[in-house]
Amino acid sequence: MKVVVNPQKGNYKLLFLENMQVRGVGMVEMAETPRGERPVHYRVRWGGKKQFRNTPSKELLVSLRKAEIYLTKKDEPFETFLQGFQIPFTYASVCRICLMDDRVTPIDKKTSVRYSTGEQICFDCGRRELRRELAGMGRVGKQASGHLEELLRNFRDIDKVLASIQPEQAKMKQTLFDRLEAHPVAKTSRLEELPLPRRFVDAAGVETLMPAQQMAVDAGLLYGKHLLIVSATASGKTFVGEMAGLKNYLDGHGHMLFLVPLVALAVQKYQRFEERYGKLGGVGILIGQTRIKLPENRPLGDRDIQAPIVVGTYEGVDHYVRCGKRLPHIGTVVIDEVQMLEDPDRGHRLDGLIARLKYLAPKAQFLYLSATIGMPKVLAGKLGATLVRYDDRPVALERYLFFLEHKQKIPTIKKLCEQEYRQVSSKGFHGQTIVFTHSRARTHVIADALGPGYAAYHAGLTSQERREIESKFMSGKIRAVITTAALGAGVDFPASQVIFDTLAMGIAWLTVQEFNQMAGRAGRPDFHDLGKVVVLAEPGASYSRGSGSTEEEMAIRLLKGEMEEVAPEHDIEQSSEEYVANAVACQGKEADLERITESMVGTTEPVLDILVKEGLVSRKDGTIVLSDLSRVMAEHFIGVERLSEILRLIRKVDDPLEIVAELECAEDRESAREKEKKKRR
Numbered sequence: 061m062k063v064v065v066n067p068q069k070g071n072y073k074l075l076f077l078e079n080m081q082v083r084g085v086g087m088v089e090m091a092e093t094p095r096g097e098r099p100v101h102y103r104v105r106w107g108g109k110k111q112f113r114n115t116p117s118k119e120l121l122v123s124l125r126k127a128e129i130y131l132t133k134k135d136e137p138f139e140t141f142l143q144g145f146q147i148p149f150t151y152a153s154v155c156r157i158c159l160m161d162d163r164v165t166p167i168d169k170k171t172s173v174r175y176s177t178g179e180q181i182c183f184d185c186g187r188r189e190l191r192r193e194l195a196g197m198g199r200v201g202k203q204a205s206g207h208l209e210e211l212l213r214n215f216r217d218i219d220k221v222l223a224s225i226q227p228e229q230a231k232m233k234q235t236l237f238d239r240l241e242a243h244p245v246a247k248t249s250r251l252e253e254l255p256l257p258r259r260f261v262d263a264a265g266v267e268t269l270m271p272a273q274q275m276a277v278d279a280g281l282l283y284g285k286h287l288l289i290v291s292a293t294a295s296g297k298t299f300v301g302e303m304a305g306l307k308n309y310l311d312g313h314g315h316m317l318f319l320v321p322l323v324a325l326a327v328q329k330y331q332r333f334e335e336r337y338g339k340l341g342g343v344g345i346l347i348g349q350t351r352i353k354l355p356e357n358r359p360l361g362d363r364d365i366q367a368p369i370v371v372g373t374y375e376g377v378d379h380y381v382r383c384g385k386r387l388p389h390i391g392t393v394v395i396d397e398v399q400m401l402e403d404p405d406r407g408h409r410l411d412g413l414i415a416r417l418k419y420l421a422p423k424a425q426f427l428y429l430s431a432t433i434g435m436p437k438v439l440a441g442k443l444g445a446t447l448v449r450y451d452d453r454p455v456a457l458e459r460y461l462f463f464l465e466h467k468q469k470i471p472t473i474k475k476l477c478e479q480e481y482r483q484v485s486s487k488g489f490h491g492q493t494i495v496f497t498h499s500r501a502r503t504h505v506i507a508d509a510l511g512p513g514y515a516a517y518h519a520g521l522t523s524q525e526r527r528e529i530e531s532k533f534m535s536g537k538i539r540a541v542i543t544t545a546a547l548g549a550g551v552d553f554p555a556s557q558v559i560f561d562t563l564a565m566g567i568a569w570l571t572v573q574e575f576n577q578m579a580g581r582a583g584r585p586d587f588h589d590l591g592k593v594v595v596l597a598e599p600g601a602s603y604s605r606g607s608g609s610t611e612e613e614m615a616i617r618l619l620k621g622e623m624e625e626v627a628p629e630h631d632i633e634q635s636s637e638e639y640v641a642n643a644v645a646c647q648g649k650e651a652d653l654e655r656i657t658e659s660m661v662g663t664t665e666p667v668l669d670i671l672v673k674e675g676l677v678s679r680k681d682g683t684i685v686l687s688d689l690s691r692v693m694a695e696h697f698i699g700v701e702r703l704s705e706i707l708r709l710i711r712k713v714d715d716p717l718e719i720v721a722e723l724e725c726a727e728d729r730e731s732a733r734e735k736e737k738k739k740r741r
Contacts, residue, residue: 061076061077061078061083061123061126061127061128062076062077062078062080062127062128062129062130063075063076063077063123063124063127063128063129063130064077064130064132064152064154064159064164065129065130065131065132065135065138065149066132066133066154066156066159067131067132067133067135067138070089070090071087071088071089072087072088072089072090072135072138073085073086073087073159074086074087074088074104074120075159075162075164076123076127077164080164082162082163082164083106083107084104084105084106084107085104085105085112085162086102086103086104086105086115086120087102087103087104087112088101088102088103088117088120089101089102090137090138090141092137096140096141096144097137097138097140097141097144098117098141099117099120099121099141100117101114102114102115102116102117102119102120103115104119104120121145124142124145124147125145125147128150129142129147129148129149129150130149130150130151130152130154131149131150131151131152132151132152132153132154132156132159133151134151152166153166153167153168153172153180154166154167155167155172155180155181155182155185156179156181157175157181157182157185157189158181158182158185165182165184165185167180167181167182171183172216173185173186173212173216173217173218174216174217174218174219175189175218176218176219183212183213186212186218187209187212189218190208190209190212190218190221190222191205193222194208194599204463204597204599204612204613204615204616206616207461207616208221208463232460232479232592235460235461235462235594236458236459236460237459237460237461237595237619238458238459238619239456239457239458239459240453240456240457240458240459241453241456242452242453242454242455242456243271243452243453243454246271246274248268248269248270248271248273248274249268249269249274249277250267250268250269251264251266251267251268251269254269254277254282254303255282255307256282256303256307257306257307257310257311259310259340260303260306260307260310260337260340263336263337263339263340264299264302264303264306264336265336266299269296270295270296270299270454271295271450271452271454272289272291272295272296272297272300272448272450273296273299273300273303275448275450276289276300276448277303279446279448280446281300281303281304281427282303282304282307284308284313284425285425285445285446286425286426286427286443286444286445286446287300287427287428287445287446287447287448288398288428288430288436288439288440288443288445288446288447288448289427289428289429289430289448289449289450290430290431290432290433290436290447290448290449290450291431291448291449291450291451292431292450292451292452292453292454292580293431293580293581293584294454294455294583294584294585294586295431295450295453295454297396297429297430297431298329298396298429300427300429301316301318301392301394301396301427301429302333302336302337304392304394304425304427305318305369305391305392305394306337306340306369308391308392308425309340309341309368309369309391309392310340313391313392313423314388314389314390314391314392314421314423314424315366315367315368315369315370315388315389315390315391315392316368316369316370316390316391316392316393316394317370317372317377317390317392317393317394317417318333318369318370318371318372318394318396319371319372319373319374319377319393319394319395319396319413320371320372320373320374320396320397321373321374321396321397321400321406321410322373322519323347323373323519323523324519324526324552325396325397325552326345326347326371326372326373326376327345327347327523327527328530328552329371329396330343330345330371333369333371337369340368341367341368341369342367342368342369343367343368343369343370343371344364344365344366344367344369344370344371345370345371345372346365346370346371346372346373346376346377346380347372347373347376365377365380365385365387365388366388374400374406374409374410374413375406375409375697377413378409378412378413378416378641378697379695379697381413381416381417381420381641381644381645382641382644382645382694382695382697383644383694383695384644384645384647387420387421390417390420390421390424391423391424391425392424392425392426392427393417393421393424393425393426393427394427394429395410395414395426395427395428395429396429397429397430397577398410398428398429398430398433398439399430399431399432399433399573399577399626401439401626401628401661401662402571402573402626402628407628407662408628408630408634408635408637408638408662409637409638409697411628411630411638411660411661411662412637412638412641412642412660414426414443414660414661415642415656415657415659415660416641416642416645416656418656418659419645419646419652419655419656419659420645426443426444426445428443428445431576431577431580432573432576432577432580432623433573433623433626434572434573434622434623434624434625434626435623435624435625435626436449438625438626439625439626439661442626442661443661453583453591454583454585455583455584455585455588455589455590455591456583456590456591457579457582457583457590457591457592457593458590458591458592458593459579459592459593459594459595459619460592460593460594460595461594461595461597461615461616461619462594462595462596462597463597463598463599463612464596464597464598465598465599466598466601469561469596469598470505470506470509470510472596473495473506473510473540473559473561473596474509474510476493476557476559476594477493477495477510477514477539477540477557477559478539480492480493480539480556480557480592481493481513481539483556485556485587485588485589486589487586487587487588487589489536489554489556489587489588490536490539491556491557491588492533492536492538492539492540492553492554492555492556492557493539493540493541493555493556493557493558493559494540494541494543494553494555494557494558494559494578494581494582495540495541495542495543495558495559495561496543496544496545496558496559496560496561496562496578497542497543497544497545497561497562498544498545498561498562498564498565498566498567498603499544499566500516500518500519500520500544502542502561502562503516503517503518503542503543503544504516504542506542506561507542510540510542513537513538513539513540514538514539514540514541514542515529515532515533515538515540515541515542516541516542516543517529517541517542517543518543518544519544529541530553533553534553534554540555540559541553542561544565545562545564545565545570545574545578553581554584554586554587554588555581555582555584556582556583556584556587556588556590556591556592557582557591557592557593557594558578558579558581558582558591558592558593558594559593559594559596560575560578560579560593560594560595560596561596562596562601562603562611563575563595563597563611563614563615563618564603564611566603567603567604568603568604569603569609569614570614570618571623572617572618572621572622572623572624573623575618575621576623579593595615595618595619597611597612597614597615598611598612599611599612600612626661627661627662627663628661628662628663629662629663630660630662630663630664630665631665632665632667632670632699632700632701633699633700633701633702634664634699635664635665635666635667635699636665636667636670636671636693636699636700636701637693637694637697637698637699637700638657638660638664639653639657639664639667639668639671640671640676640677640686640690640691640693640694641694642656642657643677643684643686643690643694644686644691644694647683648683648684648685648686649682649683649684650679650682650683650684651682653684667700668684670700671690671700674700674704675687676689676690676693676700676703677690689703702723705723706719706723709722709723
């Protein structure tokens with residue numbers, strides 16, 4: 061038998077063990093007598109009994125003589141007592157909380173957990189203490205609880221783990237989720253060593269290639285190969301397009317189209333290309349024109365697609381094609397942010413646009429760029445391109461996870477942004493932050509609460525307001541921009557830190573792809589030594605009734621998630637819109653129309669019979685003849701279902717504004733349903 065003795069301020073608790081199972085519990089008091097330290101009041105209970113019974117002290121002595129004695133800590137009175145009767149003893153480290161529950165759990169530095177009092181307890185007791193703390197926060201999902209328990213297993217310190225849910229006391233290192241290391245830069249070619257026109261080399265402002273650029277060159281970039289380039293933000297993907305596009309143009313192989321998803325991004329690219337390559341050839345921009353004539357909406361430059369270098373939004377260039385206008389001789393097509401193929405609202409249009417451009421410019425070199433995409437090898441096959449994948453980051457990235465209540469988010473954002481701004485990199489730049497949230501209204505709530513040095517930035521601002529914010533950020537005059545998740549692909553601020561105030565876009569959760577795209581904005585090699593991503597997850601929070609997950613559960617999924625294959629499925633509405641647009645591009649030739657549709661990445665629904673039945677198209681001698689209404693569908697980016705709804709409302713409602721309002725509400729409801737459906741899949 062073994063006896064574990066736990067001193068308790070003059071009283072002693074004794075646990076009698078057989079095979080590490082507690083068979084009895086004793087309580088004894090010690091007193092100084094003329095013969096030395098002696099037990100004066102001894103009580104014991106055996107087995108599963110709850111009541112202690114008073115027992116003669118000599119029985120304690122008999123039990124101790126027959127057992128191995130372990131003291132949980134030094135105690136002079138009891139040690140003197142044992143020594144007086146020549147009873148050997150040793151010391152053992154056991155969990156104090158287990159002792160209180162009549163259990164004995166040995167602990168050491170490898171197995172114990174530091175408790176808030178500074179003592180060491182066993183892992184199971186530490187886990188129970190952690191769960192009690194979490195219970196006070198309300199609902200915490202299984203994944204979040206599992207993550208915190210994993211932190212406990214790694215840190216072996218309850219206070220460090222609780223820092224994740226107590227941001228006012230938190231230190232960044234205590235909330236670290238993981239770290240993605242930077243990779244040493246491999247030796248790469250100098251620009252002048254490559255088969256590039258001298259005029260381009262002189263204008264480019266680049267001396268040596270970055271690793272991802274070198275890989276693209278090695279894969280045949282400068283010899284017309286179609287490439288899908290997947291590499292981290294700030295790894296030099298844009299310059300890959302510049303090398304191929306300008307080489308093809310200067311060698312007489314045709315103009316360059318550089319396509320991006322957002323107007324703000326198109327403006328940035330246009331300004332960059334105009335500054336660098338304006339003297340090599342005209343630079344145009346095609347982003348669509350607003351009907352509202354304001355000073356800030358004045359044209360930035362040549363909007364003619366005939367310019368040798370054209371930057372355009374997907375929809376800007378697509379509208380040109382859908383109207384049946386003729387493209388110039390195109391030598392290079394660059395599709396930036398090609399992961400937008402998976403976007404529930406716009407993916408089908410990008411898919412159709414790529415197919416149409418392949419048909420209209422069959423000899424052009426196609427380059428597809430993305431920082432994050434699922435199963436890129438499969439997508440490369442669908443696009444008919446060679447995959448160039450560079451997984452290493454030019455700057456190390458640390459990812460942090462906080463669990464906190466909604467009211468704690470803005471003070472935490474303020475603290476993190478101020479801390480980051482005080483950091484100055486080895487390149488001489490202050491740390492700056494992009495804060496992503498789920499709505500335009502929320503960007504203003506946060507920016508107003510944070511005060512001077514912070515700015516809301518979203519598509520609802522005028523172009524002049526956005527440019528002013530961009531300029532202030534670039535010059536280091538503001539600590540952070542607060543923007544929407546919807547702008548995640550287009551925000552091109554050189555930030556060292558990205559903070560997720562929420563993990564939703566509107567009322568739908570972010571996908572792993574969207575999350576990684578936005579997180580990748582943290583850390584630029586020309587500005588920063590380290591990138592940081594901070595996720596602020598509110599336990600129990602959700603942004604729609606139909607969502608089956610809570611924010612802290614989504615945080616774990618997004619941080620650990622694997623991206624799925626890009627395999628969009630286009631419904632009747634989307635398929636009919638793309639069908640008529642494809643028909644415009646090929647002038648209705650059925651064989652060519654089938655070829656364009658088959659070259660799309662996503663799967664489409666058979667819609668020809670529906671369009672014929674509705675009187676929108678007809679068939680004649682191998683040609684699809686488009687009606688005026690079907691051309692309206694193509695030019696205005698609408699499908700057969702939306703067209704039917706418009707015609708129904710025209711017959712029913714006289715006020716055009718009322719019609720538009722009804723259509724917008726219906727579209728928002730349908731969009732939300734589709735996003736939720738696709739994310740659940």
